Amino acid sequence: MDSVTMDYYEQMCDTDEDDEESMRIYEGGHWTWDEKIQGLNFVSNNPGTETIAVKLPKKPPTGTIQFRDNIDIMEQMRFRRRYQRKIKVGQLDVVTLQDVKDIALFTAPVTLLSPKLINLLHIPTTERFIRALIFCCQYYLQIAEEMANRMKEQDTKIRTPACDIIEKEYRDNLADVRLLVAKEYCTMIMGGADTRRFHHMGYSKRKHSLSDRDARLFEMLLRMCVQIVWLALGRKSFHHIELEVNRIFKSEIFNATEHNLRTGYISKMSKSERNVLLGCVKQGFKLNTCSPLMNEVMCERNIDYRLLALGVVKYPELSPRLKYMLLAIASPEEELMNLGVTVGVLGMHRSLFDIMLHPLPPISAKSKLKSSIPSGVTASTKSASSISQKSQNRIIFPCIMLPPKERKESYFPSEFPIDRETPRHCSEEQLYRWQCRLIKLLRPRYSSCLHRSSNYPDSIPMK
Structure with missing residues (x-):
């Protein structure tokens, strides 16, 4: 995936910033377990603040x-x-x-x-x-x-x-x-x-x-x-x-x-x-x-x-x-x-794997995939996963040799x-x-x- 496509998805992920904002209410405290309700309690370090409970x-x-x-x-x-x-x-x-x-x-x-x-x-x-x-x-x-x-x-x-x-x-x-x-x-x-x-x-x-x-x-x-x-x-x-x-x-x-x-x-x-x-x-x-x-x-x-x-x-x-x-x-x-x-x-090295630790294909397979895609079109998830599936057939780590x-x-x-x-x-x-x-x-x-x-x-x- 090129840098332009990566930046595009990074911008798309920014739409979830409201989820991170909602987590700021839990700053300045700690979580404890409540046996009565079988759930988590957020206890604020500031006196007089109410406790928030989440049941599990x-x-x-x-x-x-x-x-x-x-x-x-x-x-x-x-x-x-x-x-x-x-x-x-x-x-x-x-x-x-x-x-x-x-x-x-x-x-x-x-x-x-x-x-x-x-x-x-x-x-x-x-x-x-x-x-x-x-x-x-x-x-x-x-x-x-x-x-x-x-x-x-x-x-x-x-x-x-x-x-x-x-x-x-x-x-x-x-x-x-x-x-x-x-x-x-x-x-x-x-x-x-x-x-x-x-x-x-x-x-x-x-x-x-x-x-x-x-x-x-x-x-x-x-x-x-x-x-x-x-x-x-x-x-x-x-x-x-x-x-x-x-x-x-x-x-x-x-x-x-x-x-x-x-x-x-x-x-x-x-x-x-x-x-x-x-x-x-x-x-x-x-x-x-x-x-x-x-x-x-x-x-x-x-x-x-x-x-x-x-x-x-x-x-x-x-x-x-x-x-x-x-x-x-x-x-x-x-x-x-x-x-x-x-x-x-x-x-x-993590560079040998993708984000989800799928083994990446060799460089030759990467170049073939890039050459087969027209300009301005990004690789689909299906084609990327198929190449990743083929790369799993090769040995990615050596065997164990116990003394x-x-x-x-x-x-x-x-x-x-x-x-x-x-x-x-x-x-x-x-x-x-x-x-x-x-x-x-x-x-x-x-x-x-x-x-x-x-x-x-x-x-x-x-x-």
């Missing part, structure tokens, strides 16, 4: 949730102007996890969003959790494709003892990568570290268990994570990602995605594929069956104890394998490409380190933008009334 839906949907994928140019310009992360002076213009989260939040249905979910997505533990999930799904798809090719080669090649060694290495790598997700997930469900305020028994864990609300919050988080992982992996293999994420979190019995799609992909796997891809599976009674993530933590195998606190505890010495995993889940995105670490599109395990076993030291890694704080500016957008979207649907505010840990200071 009591029960978010738990069925099929559709995100918007075909965003028109007007919406893209509005997103870039108001909600896209702004590059600071001296900062590299690369794709970060915040960029992917911003697109997922912008395209999510309003019924899925809630203040708790937005706050939960902007804490360091959840950032490590999502980074580890992207890393895990990318490596799973990579190994699944490799195993499918190996099974095809068995028709013309003889299986040797070296095949068992290679497949055992794949299985161990997948188990360690799943463990990176499992340790963060355990922290979240137990309410540890910065997730205490989201615990189902309250911040001090002394209230009655709100299991229904907790289940719905994590159901929304899981659906949001599937969308984030799909975006971070270049919009490829959505159903594979959704099936695998639901399987490792809910087990095969409670995999709602598999029950809806009825693919039967596990039954179609060979014995070798199941041993490599499914990991540590322990079947039990339906209600007592643990998810594969929990099984990885409690699996009877040699697990390096440093994996269980990677990114949280600062270890004095790490093997090249553990350093690679640490960089994948906790290092700044600006350093990923220089260090040779692959986590989807994270760390790649091998150390031959010597790691024993427990005489004393464990107590120093903690410096947490990477999320963008408070983006958090504030998405909370304000949620309030702006909900105000036309829910009536406003006057209520007294109540203190809640999730209050957001207004800037």
